[in-house]
Amino acid sequence: MENRKESARRIAYRFRQNPLSLVGLGIIVGLVFIAIFAPYIARHPQDAGYMGEPAVDFANRFAEPSLAHPFGTDQAGRDILSRVIFGTRYSLALGLFVLTFAIGIGVPVGLVAGYVGGFTGQVLMRITDIFLSVPPLVLALAVAVPLQPSLRNAMIAIAVVWWPWYARLVYGEVISVREEQFVEASRGIGASRIRIMFREILPNVLAPITVKFSLDMGYAILIGASLGFLGLGAQPPTPEWGTMIAEGRAYLPAQWWYSTFPGVAIFIAVLGFNLLGDGLRDVLDVEVD
Helix, strand or coil: CCCHHHHHHHHHHHCCHHHHHHHHHHHHHHHHHHHCHHHHHHCEEEEEEECCCCCCCHHHHHCCCCCCCHHHHHCCCCCCHHHHHHHHHHHHHHHHHHHHHHHHHHHHHHHHHHHHHHHHHHHHHHHHHHCCCCCCCHHHHHHHHCCCHHHHHHHHHHHHHHHHHHHHHHHHHHHHCCCCHHHHHHHHHCCCHHHHHHHHHHHHHHHHHHHHHHHHHHHHHHHHHHHHHHHCCCCCCCHHHHHHHHHHHHHHCCHHHHHHHHHHHHHHHHHHHHHHHHHHHHHHHHCCC
């Protein structure tokens, strides 16, 4: 128990020595805070559809950024700042769903393929390789196009793309630890394969999974915004960042604020998760693809 506490203190100390990692953590904490308390932070929550359909105010159509509307308004007079704030909820929810699904599928596949090996392992990894051979965005588009465009279907399409990366990562980690002494000791006392995989091996590969999760959150948000931009994700009037950028491009360059501020929000979110992921990778001393 003392060793674990000492290890945790050491990790926390090393993390604090990396200023950029702290910046990333601060950004993510801020995003989570905004997502949770969006109805209380946004000046005009009704413009984002809170508790009903988004309100419209054509009298304020395309108002420039001002004290009343710091990010300006859109073609329906809706406050863009309020919509960007609520968009944080959709982006974080998308990333969490996608990566939870990916870990739920990819980790067991990698564990079984790496520990059981043989014909079963080869079949599982060849299926994984087939998915990995296609660029993620292209595969996500191939899955999303036959489905009705919606945020839920965009989540499903991206999740289908993501699990092979975790399967490949865990497979490589399991190969490196399956012959360690603690695994041999578990076999010697008659522990089942399931117990060895999930109680002995899995805790020893959590570090790279954690690092990859933090790095992938930003990329998942970016892919989700890309599907929204292409019309295959959340549909108007949902205040999703990619969808807002797609709507605003028709009014560039005159109403530049319409697309600019949702784009800045995506940039900040991706930057935050990348900085945190890089910091965790250095602290935990792991390598991920």
